[in-house]
Amino acid sequence: MKKKEQILVRVRGHGDVKQQAFAIALSQVQKEVFKNTNNIMLRIEPIDIQVVSAIEKTIIERFLFVFLPRKKTLYEITLDVSVNVTFVDLSDIKFLTE
Template sequence: MKQNQQQIVRVSGQGDSKQRAFANALSQVQKQVLKNSSNMMLRIEPLNIQIVSAIKKITTERFLFIFLPRKKAIYDITLDVAVDVCFVDLSHIEFTSQ
């Protein structure tokens, strides 16, 4: 009844710090796993994380195009997350009608 399956899910996240970008990427794992399956998920456990790309974009903002320049960093990360999914396959359950 209960089954395990391993999958690799590609997720990406963006934020104003490294931690926020990484957290945004990891929060997408559950959404991607649920989108690819129609079974009832019991547990999603990450096994391994590989970094596909990590980009830091620095832009300069100015007030009225010339005053008070400041640098702003935006972090963008793409990850391949190997997950072990524990689920119940609903197609094997037979319902009786009354």
């Protein structure tokens, strides 16, 4: 009844600091796993994380396009996360009709 499967999901995150971008990417893992299956999930356990791309963008913002220039840095990260998923397969459950 209870089954295990290994799934690879690709997630993206972006933020003002590196930690925020990484945390946002990891928070997307559960959504991606639920999107790809129709079973009832019992446990989602990450096994391995690989960085596909990590981009640091620096832009210069100006007040009224001329005054007070300041640098703003944005971070984007794309990860491949390998997870072990424990789930209950609904097709294995036999329902009785009355």
